[in-house]
Structures are given as structure tokens and as C-alpha cells.
Amino acid sequence: MTAQTNEVPLPRRRLGRQRLVGRALTYLVATLLALFILVPIYLITISALTPREQAFDYPRQLIPSAISFDTIVFFINASGVQASFWRSVAVGLITLALALSIGAPAGYALARYAFRGRNGYRILVLSTRAFPIVILAIPLAVTYLRLGIDDTIIGVALMHTALALPFTVLITSSVFASVPRELEEAAQTLGCHPLQAFIRVSLPLALPGLAAAAIFTWVISWNDVFAAVILTLLHPTLPAKVLSALTQSPIYYQFAAGFVMLLPSMIVIFFIRRYLLGLWGRVVK
Amino acid sequence: MRRLGWAPYVLLLPSLGYLLLFFATPMVQAFALALQDPAGNVGLASIDRMVRDTNFRNAVFTTVALVVLVLPVQFVLAMAMALVVNARLKGSGLWLYVYALPLGVSELAAGIVWVSIFTQRGWLNTILEGLGVIDRPIIWQSSETFWLLIFTVVIAEAWRATSIIMIILVAGLQAIPPEYLEAADVYGATTWQKVRRVILPMLRPSLQVALILRTILAFQVFATVIALAGTGLRVLAGEAARWATDIDNDNVAAAYAGLILILSIASTVVFLILLPSREEQQL
Numbered sequence: 001m002t003a004q005t006n007e008v009p010l011p012r013r014r015l016g017r018q019r020l021v022g023r024a025l026t027y028l029v030a031t032l033l034a035l036f037i038l039v040p041i042y043l044i045t046i047s048a049l050t051p052r053e054q055a056f057d058y059p060r061q062l063i064p065s066a067i068s069f070d071t072i073v074f075f076i077n078a079s080g081v082q083a084s085f086w087r088s089v090a091v092g093l094i095t096l097a098l099a100l101s102i103g104a105p106a107g108y109a110l111a112r113y114a115f116r117g118r119n120g121y122r123i124l125v126l127s128t129r130a131f132p133i134v135i136l137a138i139p140l141a142v143t144y145l146r147l148g149i150d151d152t153i154i155g156v157a158l159m160h161t162a163l164a165l166p167f168t169v170l171i172t173s174s175v176f177a178s179v180p181r182e183l184e185e186a187a188q189t190l191g192c193h194p195l196q197a198f199i200r201v202s203l204p205l206a207l208p209g210l211a212a213a214a215i216f217t218w219v220i221s222w223n224d225v226f227a228a229v230i231l232t233l234l235h236p237t238l239p240a241k242v243l244s245a246l247t248q249s250p251i252y253y254q255f256a257a258g259f260v261m262l263l264p265s266m267i268v269i270f271f272i273r274r275y276l277l278g279l280w281g282r283v284v285k
Numbered sequence: 286m287r288r289l290g291w292a293p294y295v296l297l298l299p300s301l302g303y304l305l306l307f308f309a310t311p312m313v314q315a316f317a318l319a320l321q322d323p324a325g326n327v328g329l330a331s332i333d334r335m336v337r338d339t340n341f342r343n344a345v346f347t348t349v350a351l352v353v354l355v356l357p358v359q360f361v362l363a364m365a366m367a368l369v370v371n372a373r374l375k376g377s378g379l380w381l382y383v384y385a386l387p388l389g390v391s392e393l394a395a396g397i398v399w400v401s402i403f404t405q406r407g408w409l410n411t412i413l414e415g416l417g418v419i420d421r422p423i424i425w426q427s428s429e430t431f432w433l434l435i436f437t438v439v440i441a442e443a444w445r446a447t448s449i450i451m452i453i454l455v456a457g458l459q460a461i462p463p464e465y466l467e468a469a470d471v472y473g474a475t476t477w478q479k480v481r482r483v484i485l486p487m488l489r490p491s492l493q494v495a496l497i498l499r500t501i502l503a504f505q506v507f508a509t510v511i512a513l514a515g516t517g518l519r520v521l522a523g524e525a526a527r528w529a530t531d532i533d534n535d536n537v538a539a540a541y542a543g544l545i546l547i548l549s550i551a552s553t554v555v556f557l558i559l560l561p562s563r564e565e566q567q568l
Contacts, residue, residue, distance in 0.1 A: 022476060030369040033362070034383045040398045040444060041386070043408045047401040058406035058422070059414055102299045109296035121297055128308055130501040132549055134525050135542040136307065139314035142535050162307035169300060194292070216389075223391035225508045226522060230529050239393050243508060247515060251404060254512075258397030265389030269382065276385055277456045 041262070047252075048072060048259035055252040075256035078249075084241035085260075087153055088222055091237055094157035095221040096214050099168040102161070103217075104210065107172025108198075112181060129166045136162060137230040144231060151233045159231060160221040167279060168217050174278035175209030176202065212271045219268040222261075312546070318539035331536035335528075335544070338537070344519040351438060351510075351520070352503040352552075358443045359499065360492075363450035368480070370451075371458040381455065388448040395445035396512025400426075403437045403513065428517030437513050438506075445509065446502065450495045457491025458484065493560045500556070501549040521545050 051068040054061075075081060109115075110122065140159055144150040149158075179202050187197035228240035236244065242257040272279070322330040335341060366384045370377055387395065402408045403425040410422040424430070425437055461484065469479045485492075507522040525541035528534050 026369060026372050027374060029365055030372075030374055030380055033366050033369065034380065036362075036444065037383055037386055040402060044398040044401050047408075056406060059411040060406070060408060062408075062411070102303050105296040106300040109293040113293035115290075115293040118293070121301070124301075124304065128304055130498050130549075131308055132501065132505050132542070132545045134505060134522050135315045135546045136311045138525060138529050138535060138538045138542045139311040139318060140307075141529060142314070142318065143311075159307070162303065165300060165303060219389050223389070223394075225391060225393045226505070226526065229526055233530075239391060239508070243393055243511060246512060251400075254397050255401055258394050258401070261391055261394040262398065265391065265394065266386060268389045269385050273378075273382055273385070276381070276388070276452050277459075279452070 041266070044255060044258050044262060047255040050252070050255075052252055055250070055255075071252045071256045072260065075253055075260065078245075078253060080236075080241055080245075081238070084236050084238045087235060088238040090153050091157045091160060091228075092218040092221040094154065095160040095164055096217045098157065098161040099164045099217045100172075100210070100214055103165050103168030104172040104213070106169045107174075107213075108176045110169070110173040111176035125166045125169050129170075133163060133224070133226050137227040140227075141230050150231065151235050153235070156228055156231050156237060157221070159227045160224055163224060163227070164217045164220040167220060168213055170279055171213040171216060171272065171275050172206075172210065174275055175206050175213060178209065179205045209275070212275060215268050216272045216275075219264055222264055315539045315542050315546070318536050319543045321536055323534055323536055331534075332540045334534075335537050335540040338524075340519045340524055344521050344524045344541075347435070347510075347518050348504060348506065348520045348522075350435060351442070351506055352500060354435065354439050355442045355446075355503055356496070356499060358439060359447045359450055360495075362443060362447045363454055363495070366447070366451040367454035367458055368484075370455050384451050385448050387445050388452070390445055392445065392506075392508035393512055395441055396509040399437060399441035399444065399509075400512055426513060426517070428514070431518075434514045434517050438510055438518065441509050441513060442503070442506065446499065449502075450499055453491050453495040453498070454488065457488045460491075461487045489560060493556060496560070497553050497556050500552045504545050504548050504552070521548075 046062075046064050048071055049067045049069070050060075050064060050071065051066055052070045052074060054066070055071065076085075106121075106125075110118065137159065140155075141150065144152075144155045149155040183201050183205070184194075184197045187201045188194060192200065223239070224237075225239035225243055228237040229243060232240055239261060242254075242261070245257075246254065269276075319331055320329070321327055366380075370381045370384065374380060390398075400407075405422050405424055405426075409425065410419070413419045414422070425433055428434070465483050465487070466479060469483050474482065505522050506520055507526065510518050510520050510523060521541055521544060525538045525545070528541065529538035
């Protein structure tokens with residue numbers, strides 16, 4: 001591929017028949033792939049919204065004749081569900097607070113400073129992203145027992161913070177990278193202390209992005225089941241509760257549980273859509 | 286402007302400390318636990334107990350089988366999705382958004398979504414019967430039919446965890462200079478030739494990262510399997526959880542955890558050797 005090819009004037013090809021067919025084919029593949037993702041979401045939704053007495057009907061109705069919140073109400077009122085739901089919410093909030101207060105400064109440093117060891121730190125963060133949760137949870141259970149924080153909200157939240165931290169650092173760093181540093185520098189030349197410049201200039205601009213990072217952090221905690229199963233016993237989070245109830249519960253309980261757990265994860269993607277490529281794709285330009 | 290040479294280090298320190306505390310310490314501890322028996326005597330007793338457990342071979346085989354079967358499916362799907370996103374169709378942002386939807390879905394929720402499809406009185410049988418493909422419901426989730434169970438888990442995992450690969454590949458595709466593809470156009474390359482000769486070689490670093498990341502995550506498969514197969518399938522993470530909670534033997538559980546870590550590291554090394562890339566590693 002020499003630079004010469006750039007100079008060759010590209011003949012503007014007309015949309016020939018072959019190209020049109022290709023285009024149509026691409027749309028077809030695109031639609032099939034989208035259906036593969038969307039149809040199961042539709043199916044669990046109508047499964048959860050089917051009246052309880054129709055839960056065992058077969059064949060099932062692809063377009064439901066009746067919608068009811070019966071099943072979801074049954075699930076919410078099942079023993080232990082509400083308590084574990086609020087526990088999940090609380091664990092998520094503590095995780096969010098911890099991960100943001102520890103991770104956002106690091107994200108800021110990655111976005112703003114060129115310093116020795118920056119690359120090493122980045123590699124550390126990237127590799128902890130995939131670290132097997134199993135190897136963290138099991139020794140932690142032993143440590144927690146010794147510290148007396150086994151089966152507690154704070155114990156699970158500390159573990160979830162470790163899981164979420166790499167992601168929090170990555171999102172916040174791309175958030176801060178998108179805030180022009182010139183503004184901060186201008187504030188400093190006008191006499192602001194760097195901290196003041198940060199609080200008055202960069203922070204307000206970064207707030208929407210930080211909110212997205214917070215929501216994603218919360219969902220990482222909301223989604224975890226393995227650590228919660230290992231670290232809790234009598235006070236499970238919602239996924240741990242649902243998992244342990246799976247075998248003894250009617251199938252409509254499962255559908256409602258699946259739907260309730262699915263909802264926040266659908267919403268989060270909307271908020272972090274701008275940062276998706278930064279999270280998993282290339283990290284720094 | 287004041288120069289603050291130490292500032293980045295102060296900012297990094299809390300997260301560095303936290304990661305070390307919560308990643309390095311448990312890792313050392315896990316191996317220490319695995320090399321003790323519950324009474325605290327050092328030795329291979331726990332590892333021996335893990336290996337001689339009736340579920341051990343099953344768990345290793347099923348986990349490896351899932352990794353081997355899921356990955357190709359996911360890479361084909363992810364590649365197709367990434368090419369679609371990159372083809373700049375109308376509303377390309379929307380396609381990316383839809384394909385990324387499962388990214389935030391938990392293993393357990395994904396498992397349950399597919400239970401509603403594969404259960405005997407479920408959606409798949411309804412649809413297949415409606416189309417006249419079968420005359421009576423197929424039992425997809427029976428512990429008698431190992432490969433059918435594997436099939437259901439593979440599909441559920443492909444649905445849940447293809448998005449991550451897709452995102453990595455989209456980022457990789459965007460980094461390919463458009464001139465390369467234009468040049469291929471000038472020489473009359475077909476779409477397939479462009480994929481084969483330009484896109485795939487240029488995507489190598491992204492493919493490597495995606496492969497490593499996805500393989501490591503696949504070795505930890507847990508809740509999807511429990512939701513779809515119950516005790517019909519045994520996997521390594523499931524056995525670790527069983528030993529830690531039901532049997533209350535953290536040493537054997539830690540041995541399973543260590544095994545998962547070793548498999549993850551081994552697969553990473555294999556992929557680094559098989560797919561060497563000169564570009565900077567991202568993992």
C-alpha cells in the first residue's frame with residue numbers, strides 16, 4: 001500500500017446492481033443479528049408479564065392476549081426478595097461511592113498527566129479487568145470471617161469495588177480526556193490553584209460523564225452473582241437470592257426475577273454508549 | 286502554571302493500593318489455601334481431594350468444551366456485527382447500541398432469559414411446532430442429553446457475551462486507515478477479499494486482545510450454567526462455589542480457583558505465542 005494510491009483519482013462508481021445487492025444483504029445480516037439480540041429480550045419481557053395462571057400454557061402466545069404484573073408482584077412479595085433487593089441497591093451505592101472516589105482521581109491522572117509509570121499503571125488496570133473473580137472471592141471469604149465482616153453489605157461492596165475499579169478508572173479517564181485541558185490551564189493562568197481550577201472548571205464539565213461512570217459502576221455490582229454467593233449466607237444480594245431459590249421456585253418466579261434483574265442493565269448501555277469503545281476498545285489515543 | 290510532578294502519583298496511589306490489596310493479596314492467599322488442608326497442614330491434600338472428586342473430570346471437560354465451542358460462535362457473530370457497524374448503514378449508532386445491549390446483562394439474568402426459550406413449554410418449542418418442524422416439544426434441558434445442555438449454554442453465552450468482542454473489533458476496524466480499503470476497491474477486490482486480505486490482518490491486535498479477554502472470562506462461566514442446566518452440567522467456578530458454600534471447605538474451593546487462574550494464564554500465553562503482534566499489547 002504505497003502513498004501513491006492516494007493520488008489516483010477514484011472513479012466514482014455508480015451504484016451498480018451488484019453493489020445494491022451487497023447493500024441489501026448487509027441490511028439483512030444487520031437485521032438478523034439485531035433480532036438475535038432483541039427477540040430474547042422481548043420474550044423474557046412477555047414471559048414476565050404473562051398472568052400467572054397462563055404461565056404453564058403451551059403453546060405460548062407470541063403476542064400476549066393479556067398483560068399483567070401479577071407475576072412480578074408475586075416475585076416481589078416472595079420471601080426474602082425485597083430485603084435482598086434493597087441490599088443489592090445498597091451494595092451498589094457503596095461500591096459506586098468507593099469506586100468513584102478511589103478511581104476518578106486515577107482516571108484524571110491518566111487523562112491529564114504524562115508521567116513515568118503511566119503505561120505500567122494502564123496495563124495493570126487493563127489486566128485486572130479480566131481477573132478471575134473466583135480467585136478473589138474465595139480467599140476474601142476467609143479473611144472476612146476473620147475480620148467479622150462476612151455476610152455483610154460492606155463486605156460485598158468492598159469486593160465489588162475491586163471488580164468495578166478498573167472500569168471506573170477507564171471511563172473516568174476518557175471522561176476527563178474529553179474535557180479540554182486548555183480551560184483548566186486558562187483558569188490557572190488567571191490565578192486559580194490547580195485544585196480550584198479542577199473544581200470550578202473541569203468538574204462541572206465532566207459531571208454528565210461521571211454520572212455515566214457511576215451508573216455503570218453500580219450495574220457491575222448489581223450484576224455480580226459469584227462473589228455475592230461466596231461472601232453472603234443469610235443476607236444475600238438479589239442475584240445470590242435468586243440463584244439459591246432457582247431450584248425450588250416456580251418457573252414464573254424465575255421469569256419475573258430475570259426481567260427485574262435485566263431492566264437496569266438495559267438502561268445502563270444507553271448512558272454509557274459514548275464510552276463503550278473506550279471501555280473495551282482502544283484505551284488511549 | 287505551577288508544576289506538580291508528584292500530583293499524578295498522589296492521584297493514582299489510592300487505586301493502586303486498593304488493586305494491590307484486593308487482587309495481589311487474595312491471589313497469594315488462594316494458593317496458600319490450596320496448599321493446605323482444612324486443619325492448616327501444608328501439603329497437596331486439598332489438591333488431591335479436588336482431583337479425586339467425582340465431579341472434577343466432568344467440570345474440567347465441560348468448562349473446556351464450553352470455551353472451545355463458545356469462542357468460535359462468538360467471534361463469527363462479533364465479526365459480522367462489527368462489520369455491520371462499520372459499514373455505515375443508516376442509523377449506524379443504533380446498530381451499535383442494539384448489539385451492545387447484552388453488555389450490561391448479568392450471567393444469571395441471561396441464563397434465565399434463555400430458560401424461558403429452552404424450557405419444555407417455552408418459546409423455542411412453541412415456534413418450532415408452529416412452523417411444523419417438530420410435532421411435540423423437545424426436551425432441551427435434560428441432564429440425560431449432555432450435548433443439548435451444552436448447546437443451550439453456548440447459545441445463551443453467545444447472546445450475552447458477544448458484545449464485548451464486537452466492541453473491541455469495532456474499535457479495531459475504526460483504526461484501519463480508509464485508504465487501505467479504497468486501494469483494495471481500486472484494484473477491484475470483492476468484499477470477501479477485503480475482509481480476508483486487508484481487514485483481518487489489520488485487526489490482528491484487536492483479535493488477540495478479544496480472544497484473551499473472552500477466553501479468561503469463559504473459564505469463569507457460572508450462573509448461566511446453573512440457570513440452564515442446574516446440576517446437569519458441572520463447571521469449575523460452580524465446583525469452587527459448591528466447595529466454598531455447601532461443603533464449607535475453602536481449601537478445595539481455593540484449589541479450583543487456582544486451577545481457573547492457571548488455565549487463564551496458560552491460555553493467555555498460548556494466544557500471545559500463536560498470534561504474535563508487533564503492536565503494543567493492550568491487555
